[in-house]
Amino acid sequence: MSYGDHLVLDDIDLEVPRGQVVALLGPNGAGKTTTVEVLEGFRQPSAGQVTVLGETPATAPEAWRARVGIVLQSWRDHATWRVRDLIEVVGAYYAPYSTSQTPRPWDTAELLARVGLAEQTGQRVDRLSGGQRRRLDVAVGLVGRPELLFLDEPTTGLDPAGRRDIHDLVADLADLDTTILLTTHDLTEAEKVADRLLILAGGHIVADGTPDALRLALSRSSEVTLRDLETGEVTVHADPDPTAYLRQVLTARAGEVEVVEVRAASLEDVYLDIVRRAESPGDHVPHDPPALEALT
Amino acid sequence: MSPVPVPAAVLRAATRQARISLVRKYTSAAGITTVAVSLVLLVVLWLLRDIDLGSAAVGLGGYVVTGFLAFGVVSAAVIGVAGELQTERDDGTLLRAKAVPHGMTGHLVAKVLQAPVDALIPVLPAVLGAALFLPGTTPRDVGGWLLLLLVLLLGVVAMLPWGAVLGSVFRSMLGLVWAMIALYAYAAVSGLFYPVAGWPVWLQWIAQAGPLYWIGAAVRAVALPDSAAAVEIGGEFRLGVALAVLAGWAVVGLLLAPVLLRRVVRRQSGSTVQAARERVLATGF
Numbered sequence: 001m002s003y004g005d006h007l008v009l010d011d012i013d014l015e016v017p018r019g020q021v022v023a024l025l026g027p028n029g030a031g032k033t034t035t036v037e038v039l040e041g042f043r044q045p046s047a048g049q050v051t052v053l054g055e056t057p058a059t060a061p062e063a064w065r066a067r068v069g070i071v072l073q074s075w076r077d078h079a080t081w082r083v084r085d086l087i088e089v090v091g092a093y094y095a096p097y098s099t100s101q102t103p104r105p106w107d108t109a110e111l112l113a114r115v116g117l118a119e120q121t122g123q124r125v126d127r128l129s130g131g132q133r134r135r136l137d138v139a140v141g142l143v144g145r146p147e148l149l150f151l152d153e154p155t156t157g158l159d160p161a162g163r164r165d166i167h168d169l170v171a172d173l174a175d176l177d178t179t180i181l182l183t184t185h186d187l188t189e190a191e192k193v194a195d196r197l198l199i200l201a202g203g204h205i206v207a208d209g210t211p212d213a214l215r216l217a218l219s220r221s222s223e224v225t226l227r228d229l230e231t232g233e234v235t236v237h238a239d240p241d242p243t244a245y246l247r248q249v250l251t252a253r254a255g256e257v258e259v260v261e262v263r264a265a266s267l268e269d270v271y272l273d274i275v276r277r278a279e280s281p282g283d284h285v286p287h288d289p290p291a292l293e294a295l296t
Numbered sequence: 297m298s299p300v301p302v303p304a305a306v307l308r309a310a311t312r313q314a315r316i317s318l319v320r321k322y323t324s325a326a327g328i329t330t331v332a333v334s335l336v337l338l339v340v341l342w343l344l345r346d347i348d349l350g351s352a353a354v355g356l357g358g359y360v361v362t363g364f365l366a367f368g369v370v371s372a373a374v375i376g377v378a379g380e381l382q383t384e385r386d387d388g389t390l391l392r393a394k395a396v397p398h399g400m401t402g403h404l405v406a407k408v409l410q411a412p413v414d415a416l417i418p419v420l421p422a423v424l425g426a427a428l429f430l431p432g433t434t435p436r437d438v439g440g441w442l443l444l445l446l447v448l449l450l451g452v453v454a455m456l457p458w459g460a461v462l463g464s465v466f467r468s469m470l471g472l473v474w475a476m477i478a479l480y481a482y483a484a485v486s487g488l489f490y491p492v493a494g495w496p497v498w499l500q501w502i503a504q505a506g507p508l509y510w511i512g513a514a515v516r517a518v519a520l521p522d523s524a525a526a527v528e529i530g531g532e533f534r535l536g537v538a539l540a541v542l543a544g545w546a547v548v549g550l551l552l553a554p555v556l557l558r559r560v561v562r563r564q565s566g567s568t569v570q571a572a573r574e575r576v577l578a579t580g581f
Contacts, residue, residue: 033566033567034567036566037565037566037567040395040565040566042391042394042564042565042566043565062302062397062398063397065395065396065397065398065399066396066397068395070395072388072391072566072569073566073570075387075388075391075392075569076387076388076573077384077387077388077389077391077392078389078392079387080320080321080324081316081320085312085316088312089309089312089313089316090392090396090399092305092308092309092312093305093306093309093396093397093398093399093402094396094397095305096301096302096305096397097397140392144396144397152566
């Protein structure tokens with residue numbers, strides 16, 4: 001996928017099974033938004049093949065739209081409408097696609113209660129707080145009972161209680177076999193709600209695996225912190241074999257080291273390390289993501 | 297559960313969308329102000345009622361009533377639609393419509409339903425006031441009023457693509473302000489508020505080249521007494537020609553507006569809405 005001569009996505013090979021919750025992570029400019037917009041059908045890929053729920057998103061029929069829900073973080077529409085009106089009008093478009101297995105749209109009162117807006121049904125949209133507005137966006141994305149839901153940073157601007165509600169909602173939807181692709185910068189959130197993490201950097205998938213697999217992969221690399229006895233200088237070194245590294249350091253600098261601290265790398269350490277290596281010029285950027293699944 | 301047929305569902309949703317949008321708009325301070333301006337104009341018309349236009353048996357007030365009515369339609373269809381399009385592109389309304397099944401069709405139907413009402417509500421107080429206090433400036437029977445309604449509806453549909461073009465070309469409020477100035481200038485040479493019969497012939501042809509002149513001419517033909525035709529080009533009302541020209545422009549409008557709107561919407565995505573948000577935060581418009 002490219003914009004003019006600028007290659008934005010390259011060699012993305014991704015298959016998501018039904019019911020999986022996938023978190024797409026990556027630094028700004030990594031290609032997350034482009035990836036999601038191609039999958040949503042809002043952007044035509046310049047090359048390659050994309051199939052979502054059996055259709056090519058950019059040319060998919062309206063019936064396909066009824067199976068997909070989208071929650072963006074930048075919506076500020078229908079500001080003067082009442083919450084109930086927005087849900088009901090948007091929901092009405094899904095009525096032709098109702099089936100006995102999947103009744104559409106979702107009942108407004110039930111849906112609003114589910115996202116924690118039961119008290120705000122008659123309130124104007126522009127009078128909702130930031131967190132309430134996010135909940136409303138999620139409700140609009142869910143009103144058609146989607147089989148596949150795109151969530152763009154769903155908890156941005158939410159307080160801890162709001163975040164927990166959204167996380168619980170994602171878990172509920174996953175239980176209902178809804179496939180969810182969420183983008184987030186919050187690694188804790190990704191680890192908590194996702195079955196699978198995808199790290200995108202420089203237009204490539206540089207890591208793909210379960211949170212446990214990623215953590216395990218990361219734990220192979222530990223972080224060693226040393227503080228020099230005389231100078232107080234702190235040295236941090238990541239190494240897959242911290243024991244050997246420490247033996248080497250202590251042999252060479254016997255009596256000079258005051259503090260030794262060894263800890264397993266956190267998910268954030270691993271993420272930053274992967275992204276740094278992927279983005280550093282000259283470093284090898286693996287086009288094939290590490291086989292993290294094999295580590296579980 | 298038996299599914300609802302698609303056209304019925306879309307029409308139902310679009311009708312409700314148009315109704316809610318209109319209610320929200322005209323119960324807001326901005327909407328009420330729009331209607332209040334019409335009342336102010338009524339006072340102006342009252343003051344102009346005795347200034348005549350030479351050979352015409354109608355005062356300047358009568359000419360301005362029809363001009364105001366015609367311009368109200370033009371303004372709602374062009375500036376109103378262009379402004380809404382620009383706002384809806386920036387705030388994500390269009391993207392929302394794009395994200396739901398048949399959402400864009402429904403949005404377009406809602407706009408077509410909304411535009412005539414949106415055009416008529418602001419001018420309604422002035423028209424009703426004129427009917428009561430300025431005799432000879434509004435239709436004299438039910439048939440005349442229905443004909444006036446038809447003319448206004450044709451005018452709205454004829455001008456819709458102009459709004460869609462401006463809304464898609466200008467991506468900020470500042471651009472729309474320039475478009476408004478251009479539209480006012482165009483209205484000024486289209487004889488909406490003052491007869492063009494006395495102007496140079498080449499200017500008369502320019503006026504007649506666009507739909508604005510014909511909207512004004514049709515409204516005057518329906519609303520003013522026959523004697524007012526004296527200040528028209530050729531000294532007569534050409535209602536048949538005006539309706540035919542407007543019908544032609546309306547057909548062009550109905551064919552072009554969906555294409556233009558879809559073109560605007562095609563470029564919409566989360567990142568364009570986000571970019572618009574950042575632009576508004578940075579520049580204020």
